[in-house]
Amino acid sequence: MFDPDVLARARTVLEAARARGLTLSTAESCTGGLVAGALTAVSGSSDVVACGFVTYSNAAKTRMLGVSADLIADRGAVSPEVARAMAEGAAATAGTALSVAITGVAGPGGGSVDKPVGLVQFAAVGPAGTIALECRFGDRGRDGVRAAAVLQALDLLLDRATA
Numbered sequence: 001m002f003d004p005d006v007l008a009r010a011r012t013v014l015e016a017a018r019a020r021g022l023t024l025s026t027a028e029s030c031t032g033g034l035v036a037g038a039l040t041a042v043s044g045s046s047d048v049v050a051c052g053f054v055t056y057s058n059a060a061k062t063r064m065l066g067v068s069a070d071l072i073a074d075r076g077a078v079s080p081e082v083a084r085a086m087a088e089g090a091a092a093t094a095g096t097a098l099s100v101a102i103t104g105v106a107g108p109g110g111g112s113v114d115k116p117v118g119l120v121q122f123a124a125v126g127p128a129g130t131i132a133l134e135c136r137f138g139d140r141g142r143d144g145v146r147a148a149a150v151l152q153a154l155d156l157l158l159d160r161a162t163a
Helices: 004-019 034-040 058-065 069-075 080-094 142-162
Strands: 024-028 049-054 098-104 119-126 129-136
Touching (some): 004 034, 004 142, 024 034, 024 080, 024 142, 034 049, 049 058, 058 069, 069 080, 080 098
Parallel strands (some): 024 049, 024 098
Antiparallel strands (some): 119 129
16 A cells, blocks of 8 residues: 555654654644554554544644644644644644654645645654754645655654654
């Protein structure tokens, strides 16, 4: 179901988290659960993966992850601040040491001059703290943006699991 490179990266994340006794959660918007899906496609992942939140709407981000509605209104759903709040909210809600959040504009519509198609904001939580990252993948089609975002999210989880 998933590309072999995605599965290999997911396996590496799980092994790194397992080695440190860490559990993880995901908070996904534009990827719609693909990161959690890739992680749970690996047999035996249940000792590391606690849960995944698909918070596609702003209301879900607020209700499920505790992201401030004022923050979303002020900065926009696709912002580093909202990505950070999503990751921190997922970790707190799930009780996990690791978490990754993804929010972006996968396209083909929905982009603007300030937030074009292909703009994705990430944040990841781990024992060494929270990091945020902005990626501009360009308009490579909806599937292309989402696939690139999954790989980047797995890389961020690995970074936080090993930092």
